[in-house]
Amino acid sequence: MAALTKRSKVVSNKKISFWEKIYLPAILGGMWITLGHLFTKKTTVRYPEVTREFSEIYRGKHVLKRDDEGRERCTACGLCAVACPAEAITMIAAERKPGEENLYREEKYASTYEINMLRCIFCGLCEEACPKEAIFLTKEIVKADYERDKFVYGKDVLLEPFDPLKRIDVSKRQTPEVLEFKKDKNQRHNVQ
């Protein structure tokens, strides 16, 4: 009969030899292996003093990006909310008033934008869906809390700081596809 997989092994049912029966060589072999582990590099991270290194493209807490002039990129189109498999994102759209051009980039913006971090599964589909490069996932982690309602993060938490020095770098998360999309001059926001 042909073997079902290449990895199958023929099991022998032979009696163990005298050498195997006295166990001591096998025990010494085992002890040799554990002795080796005594000198290996330890995997423990001494947490408060040392923090584990995160991947550059770690998917943590979201950020709502501003553009180079500090205007919010989000236009409240709702594509992220549609894309979200966990239905964690809700928003309310509002129209830009005259005189607010330095705050919002386009005529429509999100007056409230909330992500429920208890629902969010950090898949990054919102980021993928966004046509305005407004939402990105960052290396920052969502902290634990005692109250459930504190996990609904609003714009006060998610929005990127206005100060140019405190901007959050997401260049590592801008994949070749994203960069290609940026060059598309048919999209109005890509025209400088």
Next chain:
Amino acid sequence: MLIFKTILASAILLLSLVVAMYSTLIERKIAGFFQDRLGPNRAGPWGLLQPLADGIKLFFKEEFMPNTADKFLYILGPSLTMLIACLTSAVIPWGPDIVINGQVFSLQMADVNIGILYIFAIVSIGVYGIMIGGWASNNKYALLGAVRASSQMISYELAMSLSIITIVMMSGSLSMRDIVNQQQGFNWNIWYQPLGFIIFLICAFAETNRSPFDLPECETELVGGYHTEYSSMKLGFYLFSEYINMFISGAVMATLFLGGYHFPFIDKLGLSPNAFAFVSFLVLFAKITFFGFIFMWVRWTLPRFRYDQLMRLGWKALIPLAILNVLITGVVILLNQ
């Protein structure tokens, strides 16, 4: 003389207590290292205050006693175990004689001429502590653990004594000091009795209830074995006495097989008697530490024996081997006469 004996007794007691205390930390550290972890390192530098923290915790825990327990025996159990663990060290020679103000003092509590017999007598009382504790708890797991402990210790004691008989045959004395003094330099008993040493080592694991023979405790099937119902410092006594036993059995093994405080060339260094005694003591301590490490090394390498395997190993392998060893030793001694 009496003052010196008192000081020595307190020193040895203190030493074994401190060693037992820090063995718990070293055990956890070594367990961590073997499993690619770091072990406790939060309490003090390198976790040095951890045993203290554990001790304080044990003292402040609730003293629980089951309603149906036999109150007197319940308290007697851990006390007896602790007492027996501390008693064994009395006949171990910790070093050569020291001289203070022209008077010669022996670094041994009591040089009884039946030292080995004394050790075996005391060690076999040790099983009562566990049996009484397990019985008095009135708990099926504790009772099972106690039954296992007693049958295990009785079966392994036989092989242990038989392996020692060869040492007694070679030295012609039951006194620990005589046995040590016959192992000057590198003339250790282990070179003449390798089989006896291995049997003794295996039996020592069983006698101290250490893994792979820790069936009396056996967390996976008996909850905690004989100390299931114990809490607070009564539990602490049981756990503590295990480490004292480890230390003492390390000392016994070093004395009987590894030449005690003897080491080649230290007598040729030209040290004063007291400095020589001190260095010799350090040598003995290093040997005990080595055994302590082996105890821990084996614990974190081997899985626990099944009960029938344990009994088969004791009765059908170790005892016949030990008898064979006695026979061979006897023949060799006869031929050499």
